[in-house]
Each structure stands twice: as structure tokens, then as C-alpha cells.
Amino acid sequence: MKYVILDCYTDEPSGLGVPPYVGTYPRYIYGKLITEGHNVTYLTIDDMRLLKKYDGQKPIINEKQKTKIDIYNLTKNSPIIKEVLADCDSLIVIMGVHTPGKYLSAIPGTIREVQDYVKDVRCEKILTGPAGSEHGSQLEGGKWSEKPDMKIWDTADPNYFNVSTFNEINKYAPAGAKVLEHINPEHSIMEIETSTGCFRDIGCSYCVEANKPQVFREQEDIHSEVRALYEAGARHFRLGKQTCFYSYKKQNAKEIEKLLKPIADLKPKTLHIDNANPVMVNEEITKIIVKYCTPGNIAAFGVESFDMEVIKKNQLNSTPSATMRAVEIINKYGKERGENGMSKLLPGINILFGLQGETKQTHAENMKYFSEILDKDYFVRRINIRKVVPFEGTPLHERVGNKFLRKNDKYYWKWRNQIRQEVDFEMLKKVAPIGLVLKDCIAEVHDGGITFCRQIGTYPLIVGVKERLDLQKSYDIKITGHMLRSITGEVVKEE
Template identity: 35%
Template sequence: MRALIFDGYVDEPACFGVPPYISPYPRYIAGVFFSHGVEVDYITVDSWRAKENKFSFLNSYDMLVVIAGLTVPGRYRGGTPLTLSELEEISFSVRRPFKLLCGPIKHGYSLKGGKLAKGVKDLPFDLLALGDPCAVLDSHLKGLTNPMAKRSYADLKRWAVLGASIITLHESFPRVICEVETGRGCERKVHCSFCTEALLGTVEYRPPEDVIEEISALYSFGCRAFRLGRQPNLFAYMSIEGRPNVGAIDALYRGIRKVAPNLKVLHMDNANPWYIAKYEDECFEIARVISRYNTPGDTAPLGLESADPIVIKRNNLKATPRESLKAIEIINRAGGWKEGRELPKLLPGVNLLYGLPGESRNTYELNFAFLKGVLERDLLLRRINIRQVMVFEETPLYEMLGHKPPKVNKKLFETWKRRVREEVDLPMLRKVAPFGTVIRGVIVEEVKGNISFGRALGSYPLLVGIPMPLKVGEEVDVFVVDHGHRSITALPIPLRINSVPLSALEAIPGVGKGRAKRILERRPFKNRKELLRSLDDPSVIRDLLDFIDLPDEGD
């Protein structure tokens, strides 16, 4: 038997799989296939779109597993998730292989926020996995097909390691980030109205040794970037009777560093602000542990969702504004330090969600006031995510809205979003990544005229504009010279002052067009002293000397 894993990408509250991320789903499914001796191929939806004979390619296999589904709204630069029309085409046009559809798509399909998800149960797939995809596939291959099959972490221990090699077939390999599961299910007794994580059932945590073993396997196949995701609150990992377990998290991170000594990225995802505020001392220690072993630029996204007490109450949201503010302060205090000139080790992020019951014009004002308050207290936020809710049938929100799409005043939403970007995001970014901040491993994604755009691997990486043409795919270290609302302008390290174009020289703060032309006319320079002598005001470039590829006088 020949099987194909078709990765249409996933985005869930606690799991991400849009490039450069690769989610656990294809790795676990590959592990199941390998355990049954099945020959397996893997392809992403973006690679499939580029094929001339797309459907004949799919029809050449004996079994097709399609992974898809977005249950949180997002905007994606690394890839374009499978669309509903493409899914329908596959379901009707691919006839030869046995077709299994799995992933969060089981809850319905929606590509953006502010929408009611559409059901997919009527599509002509041979099997829709309503349970855990890997367990459903295993039951089918054993001849005991059970669409509701569930897997245990004992099952996963073997499949996760067996399937690790599939990452080498990803179009972006080795520049991929493996999303690694540490647990699933929310520890809260009453869940947010909109969230699909509660549908997973009882909270369970994956043993540290199993997580470490999987990362060791992924590392052995060439992965160097990892994010501890697939859980709604890493601070509650392996909690004992609800209380944080600092020792377990320390053992997890230490173990990862031991088996992956030369990793480039170790980041986390998801934290509950109420939990951090309630268990302040333990969570402060956990944040210290994370920031000790992680890599710079890590983010702990907090599910604030709303600062409006009416919205919080009606939708059973996680935390009050006071609790969220306390959580932000704790993470800043524990993780806001830097290694040299790099980004802070661990900062909080904030998620805001619109379209929830109880929302009014006052909601926008309260949310904005909360963010301004964070800024005025000189606390740092790495990311502010403003979204519109998606509605899925099994969630309480579906009933609360009377089975109708959420109502969001688009004009109001865009007006306040713009204010946040201009009055909070921009000054916040100047604090998080001030002039001279170093960002390593920026990968050039596209070039427009004299500007190259790229991002580093990591959680919520900053978009970097480099004012000079570079090669797509080139990887460079950069230092920050200017800021946009959610992006930065940066120059390469080292800055080859004798060869960079005029556009790069003009981007240096304080240099401008006149001084840039003077540098251009008087180069090449033999050393830094010559460069400084060429300027009417040498102080404008003195702070950059460590980045410039010139020797000191006499070297």
C-alpha cells in the first residue's frame, strides 16, 4: 500500500501548523502508517497547488489522508490553508484512494473570523475522523474502523518517534518549526464560550520524558526549531491538584536542551493570565525557568480576549483586566531580560477577540484603555493579536448567537484596531526592539524593488524590511534601525559600508540622503577612523561601529 499525507494546515487554540510550522498531526499519522509497514509520502497544500496534474497525482495513491481545519482566525504569510472549494474538489475528483479527512476540520470550515463555520460531514470522504486522527487511522488499518477512536499518551509515545522522519519531506525543510505537544484540554472547569479546546475532554499532560524523546528524534532528522504548543496553558503543565509544577517544567526544558544542544529556536505557546495571577510565586519561577532555557524573542500569549466586565461574564472568559495586568507584570519581571543586544527572552502577548455576546462600543474603549495602561506602566508586550471570533456548532457560543454569525461593527473594529496599531503597537515595539537590537537568522521571503522582506524562525516573528536587494532564501543577522506598527527596518550584520547600496546608507538613523551620498562618494574606507572623518557629525554613526565591517585604525 502507498499512502499520501496531504497537509492542508491547521490552526487551533492550542496547535499551529501553517509553514514554517509543521503540526503534530502529519507526524503522528506517519508514525501510525510506519507502524503498519505502509509506504508513506507527504505533501503540503502549497506544493500540491504547484503541480500540473494535481488530481491525477492524488489518484496515484492507495490511501489519502487530508489534514485540515482552522478554528481560530489568523493571517498567514508562510502558506495558504486549504480552501473549502479545494476540499470539495478533492472529495469529488479523487476516486481511486481511500480518503480519510481529519483534523479540526471535523468542527466545520471557516477561513476567517466573524463567520459561522460550515459543516463538512456531507462531503464524499470515505471516513471523517471524529476522534483522534492517528487513533482512527490505526483502527482502520487494523480492520476495526472506529471514527471516534481516541489515543492515549502510551500510544503516542511510539507513533510520535516513528513519524519524526516525515518532516524531511516538508517543502521548507530544514527551515521548519516543529510544534510539539505537551498536553491537551483546558484545566478550567468552566470554559470560554467560543473555544474548541474544551471539546477535547479531560485535561491530560504528556510525560516530560516522552516529549524529550520525540524532540530527540526530530533533532536527529535535522530539526533545529521547536515550539512547545498543543496545550492551552504551559504554566499548568503537569500541575499537582491544580497547582503549578515548577520541577516538571524545569526537567522538561533541561531535558530538551540536553538532547538538542545546538537548537536554534525553543519557544512556547499559550498561557492563562488568571492562573499566573493566582499562583504568582510558582508562575514567576516557571517564567524564570523558561527564560533560562529558551531562545530570545519568546512569547507567552495571554488569552485576555476582552477587558469589558460584561463580555467577560457572559462568555466565561479566563481573567479580569486586573488579573491579566498582574500576569503581564509577572512575566515581564521574570523574562524581560536580554542576552546582549538581542530581543527580550520572554515577554507576554495579548489576544483580543471581537464578536462576543455583550459587546458594545464601550468594549473597544475598555480594551484600548487596558493596552494604553500597560504601555504607560512601562510594561512590555511582544504581540497584540486583534481578531474576530469564529463560531463552531459544538461550542456554547453557537447557541448563544442563535446559530447565526457574530455581529461585528466592521467600521468600529477597523477604527479601533488602527488606533491600537498607531498609539500602542508602534511605541511598544520601540521599547521591545530599540535601535541596535540584534535579530538573528532572518530568512528573506520576498524582494520588492530595493527592499527585502523576511522573518526569523520563531513564535510570532517580527516582519523585517531590509532596504537593499538580497536573494530570496538568504539567511542574515540584522540590527534594528527603525520601526513600523508591527514591523521593523533593519540592516545586515556585518554592515559592509564599502559596498552596500545608497538605500541602505540612507536608512541609518541620522545619516539621511546628504550624508549617505557623502559616504558613497568617499568610500572605500580603510578603517573606522576614515569613515568617521568623512562625516560632518561623526556621532550619528558612532553607535553603529560594532556592526560595521571595517577595522579599527592600524588593524
């Protein structure tokens, strides 16, 4: 059969598939279909937009304009998209945003947008990935999720191809590396899956991963996939598809070393992790992560709130004292700078607005602990603040829905702004001081006379350079100033 995979990108609590990340869904599905002998073409939503929004013609951008990030991530198949769609038996649309973020050089498709593009394509249409689940998809926090219109789709199923158990994944993932033939993977980062589920018996109130039993993927299977991706041209990897990296094989340091060392031996340009549960952070595993991974690495903690009332009401996983201990341990071993200019490993802190029990005191508690972090001179690379999406099927949805989002909406701008001004800004000056050189920053987008660049990795800093640099080239950039969430710099070396 002739299949077309249309990647509209995915962003979930554990697992990112928005460029420059290549997510697991397109790789696994591609691997399964080519293993079964089908003809498969990989397209992105950007290819589709170029065809439908721009009539197949890339608009000419003048020096005062912004890069069009809606058509930034074209595949090599973009020039033949009409023929490919006309000839296809089955269109597999991968999409779904469950943890909406801000993306520098990509815009994930919304269900409504994609439906508009695919409704006239004459073939079987399958919606898969997170958007095919009961939770739907939502690009903006604080809103109800979008649901598919089943008049357009033949099937909506998050797991349509049944590549979800590690038995199946391991069978197809190495072959799935061949999907990279359809893009230029030089600056792409591969999201790698190490486990599913959560170790907690009672999950956090808002979480769509809660209550799934924890299953670990064997090291050899992960290594086979990473090797195949490396051979296909990938040089950047993040072991990010799990709810907590430290929990791997029941928080076993030896097993984690067995996982990381062979990947580090390949000498990838980037080897990072994502997602760590503060209560699982210990010294032994932290030292191993620092030893084998590349600098600029971040263990992002799903703290969500420092307010004990909110923690209790939403069954959150960490207490303020456990979080502070984890911040201290990671700083002890990871704060030292690596060769690309960034600290080797730093904590990240995620905060959620709109949880059950949220009051003005919640913000006061958050500020109290952030101030303590600053006072103790701990580094935190990134504070991510989001409004919760009350997905159907979660306890939050059942108990309070968007009640607290509505109630406190009037404060969110102020709360967020205070964290940005008083914490983020101060932290940025410590983590990336003036004069520091960040190596190997990729020029990604223009905005008038400014080019925004960043290193490849997990939550890299965005650096604005006051000139129009050649996009997709690599530069070493010296930091010259700080803005609220980004930095300014000047090029000291071009690739």
C-alpha cells in the first residue's frame, strides 16, 4: 500500500516531537510500515501549509520581515506533495499537543487546521498520536482541548498501529530511523524513549500519564535504535520520553550507567535527558548523568507548585523540601561549566497555574522558594510556567474543571511577570553571564534585523544577535546582555 505520514508534531508531558525534535511516533510508524513492505512518504504540516496556504510558492521575505515558521520544516518531499497525495491509499496524520509550549521555529498543527487541509484528500484518513486519544489536543494552556470531527476521519486512535509496547517498538524502531532520509537531520534532535508509565500509585490530578504502570525499555533495544539513527545521520539525542529519568530500572545507578555509556561512546554532539522527579534525585545517578551526557543538560522537575495545600489537593509528587534537596544535589555536581559554555546539568522547574486549591498564597509560596533558590546561589536553567489544560478523564477535569483557571485568571499575568522579573531575569544573569561564549549556536529565525540562535539540546537558551545571519549555520556567540527570558549576543566565530 502507499502510505503518507503527515507529521503535525506532538508535545506530551513525556515526549517531544516538535522540530527540531523528531518524535517517536513518525519513526515507529515509518519503521513498522516499511518493515511490512509498504511504500511510505513522510511529510510535515509545513509541507501541507506551503501547498494549501501559499499555493506551493515560498513567499519572498524581505530584510524587515520575520522568518515564516509555519513553513520552516519542509521535507525533501515538499516539491512532489501534490503527486504524493494524489497517489496515496492511506494518510496517517500524527498530531497532538498535551503540554503546549512556545516553539521558536515550528508551529504544531491544530485539529481544525489539519482537518481543513486534509478533508479533500481522497484516501483513507487516520488520525493518530496524542490527538487521537480521548484527551484531544490543545495548543494553548488554560483552554478546553480540541476534538476531531469524525466526519472527516476514518479512524482516530492514539495507537492505531499498535506500536506501543516495547516488544513492538523494539521490532520497528531501528527501521524507523530511515524516516530521516526524508529530511536533513543534521540539526535535528531525536527524542528517545526509555520507559512508559509512572511509578506513583495515585497520579497527579491533571496528568494524562497517571495510572499507567511503569515499564522499562531494555538498554540493548535503546542502543539499537540510537545506533540506527546515528547511522542515518542523527548526531543529537535526548533521552526524554519517560516520566522520570532517575527512575530508570527502579532508580538503579548501575543500570543507568549501562544505558548511558554505550551512547556516549558513539560521541554524539548532544546527549541530554528530560523529566526528573525531584524525589528520585540522588547523588550517585546525578554523577553518572554528568559524566556521560553533554553540557547544557537539564533535569526538568514537574514541581507544579510549592504550595502544600495545592500539593495535597492535586496529589502532586514532590514537597518543597524534596525539591530543594534535588536542586542542591544537581547544582553540586552539575553547575560546573562544560565545553559549550553551559553548565553540565541544571535543574528546570515547571509550574502550573489553575490547579485545584490555587490561591494568592500559592504564588506567595512559589516566590518564597524561588527567592531561597536565588539566595543560596543555586542555578536553575529554566522555569516553565503553564496554565493547566483540564483534559477529560483526569481527576482535575472531573473535580473542578477550569474553575481555578477562571477564578485566578486575573492574576496570572501579574504572577507570571513577577516570576519573570524577579527570578528568571536574575537567574539568567547567573546561568549565562555577560562575556560567556556559547558554542555551536544554530541560527534559526530572523525577526527584522535580529537573528535568534540557540544550541541544540534540551530547552536551550535563545540568543538574539543584532544582524541577519545565515540561517541553519553554526556560530559561537558571546553574551552581551539579558532580556526577560532570552539573551543578546554577538558572533565571535562562524562555522
